[in-house]
Each structure stands twice: as C-alpha cells, then as structure tokens.
Amino acid sequence: MTHSVDAAAVTAWLREFARLVAENKGLLTELDSAIGDADHGTNMDRGMTAVLAALDGEAGKSPAALLKRTGMTLVSTVGGASGPLYGTAFLRMAAAAGDADGLDAGSFAKVLRAGLDGVVARGKAEVGDKTMVDALTPAVDALDAALAGGQPLGEALPAAVRAAEQGREATIPLVARKGRASYLGERSAGHQDPGATSVTMLVAAAAKALGA
Amino acid sequence: MNKLINDPSTVVSDALRGIAAVHPDLHVDHENRVVRRADAPVRGKVGLVSGGGSGHEPLHAGFVGPGMLDAACAGEIFTSPVPDQMVAATKAVDGGAGVLHIVKNYTGDVMNFEMAAELAEAETGVSVVSVVTDDDVAVQDSLYTAGRRGVGVTVLVEKIAGAAAEEGRPLAEVADVARKVNGNGRSMGLALTSCTVPAAGKPTFDLPDGQMEVGIGIHGEPGRRRVPTAPAAEIAEMLVQPILADLDFTGGDGVIAFVNGMGATPLIELYVMYQEIAALLSKAGVSIARSLVGPYITSLDMAGCSVTLVRADDEILRLWDAPVQTPALRWGR
Numbered sequence: 001m002t003h004s005v006d007a008a009a010v011t012a013w014l015r016e017f018a019r020l021v022a023e024n025k026g027l028l029t030e031l032d033s034a035i036g037d038a039d040h041g042t043n044m045d046r047g048m049t050a051v052l053a054a055l056d057g058e059a060g061k062s063p064a065a066l067l068k069r070t071g072m073t074l075v076s077t078v079g080g081a082s083g084p085l086y087g088t089a090f091l092r093m094a095a096a097a098g099d100a101d102g103l104d105a106g107s108f109a110k111v112l113r114a115g116l117d118g119v120v121a122r123g124k125a126e127v128g129d130k131t132m133v134d135a136l137t138p139a140v141d142a143l144d145a146a147l148a149g150g151q152p153l154g155e156a157l158p159a160a161v162r163a164a165e166q167g168r169e170a171t172i173p174l175v176a177r178k179g180r181a182s183y184l185g186e187r188s189a190g191h192q193d194p195g196a197t198s199v200t201m202l203v204a205a206a207a208k209a210l211g212a
Numbered sequence: 213m214n215k216l217i218n219d220p221s222t223v224v225s226d227a228l229r230g231i232a233a234v235h236p237d238l239h240v241d242h243e244n245r246v247v248r249r250a251d252a253p254v255r256g257k258v259g260l261v262s263g264g265g266s267g268h269e270p271l272h273a274g275f276v277g278p279g280m281l282d283a284a285c286a287g288e289i290f291t292s293p294v295p296d297q298m299v300a301a302t303k304a305v306d307g308g309a310g311v312l313h314i315v316k317n318y319t320g321d322v323m324n325f326e327m328a329a330e331l332a333e334a335e336t337g338v339s340v341v342s343v344v345t346d347d348d349v350a351v352q353d354s355l356y357t358a359g360r361r362g363v364g365v366t367v368l369v370e371k372i373a374g375a376a377a378e379e380g381r382p383l384a385e386v387a388d389v390a391r392k393v394n395g396n397g398r399s400m401g402l403a404l405t406s407c408t409v410p411a412a413g414k415p416t417f418d419l420p421d422g423q424m425e426v427g428i429g430i431h432g433e434p435g436r437r438r439v440p441t442a443p444a445a446e447i448a449e450m451l452v453q454p455i456l457a458d459l460d461f462t463g464g465d466g467v468i469a470f471v472n473g474m475g476a477t478p479l480i481e482l483y484v485m486y487q488e489i490a491a492l493l494s495k496a497g498v499s500i501a502r503s504l505v506g507p508y509i510t511s512l513d514m515a516g517c518s519v520t521l522v523r524a525d526d527e528i529l530r531l532w533d534a535p536v537q538t539p540a541l542r543w544g545r
Contacts (some may be wrong), residue, residue, distance in 0.1 A: 029412060037290045037431040038412045046288075075327065079265075079291040080320035084327055122323060179319045180433050182357035183350075187434065 004102035005153075009210050010063045011055055014070060016205035018048035021198065031194040035181035040082060040194040047086070049076035062101055067111075068094035081179055082195065085119050085132065092118030105153040108210070113140045123178060127167075129178040130188065132195035139164035139203045157207035164200040171196045213413045215513075220410035224266045224286055231273055235539055238276055243298040245293065246497075247273040248283035252305045258377040258386045259283070259305030262314040262370060263298060264321055265290040268430055271367060271509040274540030280374035281314075281538070289409055289512070290431045292320035298328030303336055308382035310339035314370055314390060316362030317346040318431075341383055343390040345369055347397045348482070348522065349458045350436050351425030361429045364472050364520030367398030367508050368532075371541060375534035389531065394521055398455045400427065401518030402447060403474060407432040407511050426450055430511045444481070448488035451519040456496055461523050466501030468532060469493065470520040475510035477517055482506065485517055493521075502532055508540060 011156035021028070021044045028041030054073045071090030075083050096114030097103060103111060118134050125131040127138075134188055146156035171193035176182045181193070217223050217512035224245065231247060232240035239250045243300075253259060259420045263285030272284035282305035287293035302311045311332070314326045323343060329340040345362030382388075403425040406415035409432065419425060427436035432467035435541060442450075461467050471486045473479070482505050501524050509518075522528065535544030 033369045033416050037433055038409050038416050039291050050248055076294050076296045079287045079294045084323035
C-alpha cells in the first residue's frame, strides 16, 4: 500500500488549509463583500485558528478523530453558513474514515466524497448554484477518475486541484441560487464565489500535504 | 473607518459587557454570548429564543425581557451564532413548557438553528419548535433563491409571540401565533449608504452620491437594483407598492405599520417617511391600527429605512398592546 494517509498527514493537510485561509483571508472577504456579507475570510480564519489550537491536544489520534474534532470545532466557531457546511463536511469525512490508522488512496477519495455529500445534504445545493459544491464536486470526480485510471495519489490530487480551480472559475458567470448571493439575482453574475474559492484551497492543501 | 471601537475582533464582546452594565435585569453569559432575562427560566412559560448576527441592534438582545424574548444569541457581526450558543440559550430558558426558536430566513441562521434544535432535543429532551420569518418582498423569485429574507417582521413576531407566551399558552399555540404574524407580514427596504463592517474596515458596497439601493436586506448585501435618489414621497412609493402588490392589506382590523431606520437615519427622516407612507396607505384603503417608528432592526451604520406591514386581527392587536419590558420596547407596565 502506498501513500497511506495517516494522522500526521491529516494534520499536515489541516495545517496547510489553515495557512492558505489565513494568507487569503482578505481575498475571501473581498469576494464575499461583492455578493455576500463580507465575512467569509474572517469567519474561516477564526475557525481554522481554533482548529489548529484543538489539534495541538490531539496528536497521535486516528484520522477520523482528527477530522471529527475539526468538524465540531468549525461548527462551534465559524457561524454563518460556512460553519455548518464545513463542519458537516468534516464530520461526514470522520464517519467515512472509520477507525483505521491510515487510509489508502481509494479510501481517502471515499472520505472526501463523503464530505461533499455532507455539504450537499446540509446546504441542499447542486452544481450550478454558485456555491462551494461547484468546485468540490468536480474535484472529487477528478480524484476518482484519476485513481481509477491507475494514477497514484500524488498525481491524482493535482488533477483534483485543477478540476476545483476550473469549477471555481466557472462560478464567475453564474447567477447564484443559494445563500445570500441569491438575493442579488442577475447582479451576482460576474463575481467568483467565495465558498468555491475556499474549498479549492482545501483541495490544494490536500495536494500539497498528502500528494508527496 | 471611523468607529467607536477598540478592535474589530472585540466589538461583540465589548458591546455585551456594555449591555450587562446598563441592564441589571438581564443576565449576560459572556462565554456563550447569550443575553437572557435574569429571572429565566420562567416556570411553565414557553421560552422564546432568537438570535442572529450582531450589528442589528437593538435586535435581538434589546428585545429580551418580560413580554418578549427570554434569550438572544449574539453572533459575530452579520454572522449567524453557532449551535452551541443556541443550545446554551435553549437550556437556560426552558421552564418546562418547551422553547420556540425565532429564526430569520438567512441560510446560515437556518442551518445553525436546525443543528441547535437537534442537539438540544437530543441532549436534554426539551421540545423545540422553530418558526422562520420570511417577509422581504424584495426577493422576488423564491424558486431560484434561498427564499424570502426574514427582516422587519421579526421584531413584530418576537413582540406578539412573546405576549402569547406570557399568557401561559402552550408551545404549539405560541408557534402558531408567530407563524400567523409572519404570514401576514411583508417588508421592503432601501439603503442610501452602505454600512461598514468593522472587520472589513471599508464600506461593503460602493454607492456613489446620488444613487440608492432598493430592496436591501439587513447585512449590507446590495439590493435588487440601483436607482437615482428621489424625494421621500417617491421613496415611500417604491417601498409601499411592492408590499401592497404582494398581499391584500385592506379590510380586517387594519395593519401594524412599522417604519424602521437602518442605523444611520435620523428620526426626523423616519417621520417624514411615515407621513408619506400613511398617506399612501390611506389612499389604498389600508387603515393603520398601530404603528412603530424608529431604529429597531438595523444594519450597523447604514442609512436608509424599511417598511413592514402586518395585517392585524383582534388577537394580534391585543397581543401587540400587551405589556412589554425590554431595553428597546417598553410599554403597558
């Protein structure tokens, strides 16, 4: 078995996601101020800062335990729509990870898809609604396809990042149908969705931390 | 950004310390950011919990007290509170008759209250019923949006359902009263300026001089369209006509007319607006039974106003008139 995603790898993934969110806090908030309420960057940064603090006490736990702690911390600290959506994603990932000490590439892809299913269930959004689903869905699909084609995780994850980026760019012309942006109607077109942007960072963080 | 703050990240907790200092009849749980009646839980009375992002003051903490809310949860600025806060509030006000959650229809609020109701019921067995307010007629095609936003009617739902709970009525009936007020309420808002969220440090949207946003919500989200500024009489038309087009307000026992300031509009302008709105309603055959004018559900330092009409029956008027004693609404005792 190659590329076992163990507790250390999951921790590295979460740390890299937190770093990307912190670095792009201003960008996320700026995107959100165009079509939402100008708080996505500050909210996600507050949540991931809390996650980092929580992870300090969880060293050596299973991937599932780390993902669960992350989900609960996000639900408890982020608020808005992002808290329940990201929180549910991580809680579903934890459930899908089971009690294994490490996940192979196929299991990790299943874990990520469980997260996507959680977001869809909680937010009742589909592709084309101009939400985080627009980037996460193609990313998970691309990961599955690349692994099915025999690529190792180290090549499959960059493919997932490219798909997420394309999905993120594709939100620009869309008219939002979910969340606060939907109240703008046609005026939401021409703006990149902040949720699709932050979830692309989640996938990019996975590629950097898990793909080696 | 010129604001009376220490630091953008401490605005909400600093304000809660202020509320605690001003109002000894309220109890502030700073850890959970919950403001509740000091005498809660009231035995045998349905508990009313609401909450939402901060920045809409006096909503919601200003409406905590006898005759209205039992507790309010304060989120970050314009950000829904988290389920932990709502669970703490629910437990703190459950007097054995169950708890009503009053939730404004915004995606984040709905999802967090949904998780909170599940958690509170699972943890303590307390009965929770949620009523979602959705009165904003600016949201036209709700098939393709998250549905109408909950705005001004929330204040009236909290007052009227609060009075029903004070009468000792059971949870299902208090929830029915809340739904009745929401179902008979419609709102429309307009912004003359953007607000500035402290953490962002600059206005949320850029509104050139001589322009205004029609059909705004309460979070500085831009409205449905941008038009040149106009005299108050024309603005009143822009706000009242979509409301009257959406629901028949003639007949019955008249309406409760609520003209709300968005935070930076002085009362003199709200009075100017009120008399224009009253004239329009009179011309349309709508009689005003009660009225409320002032900044009650605001959007930080946004200038502008919103109009809410609630078609009233005898029960709604009686409950509206019932005594209330909160920081921001106070009459009858």
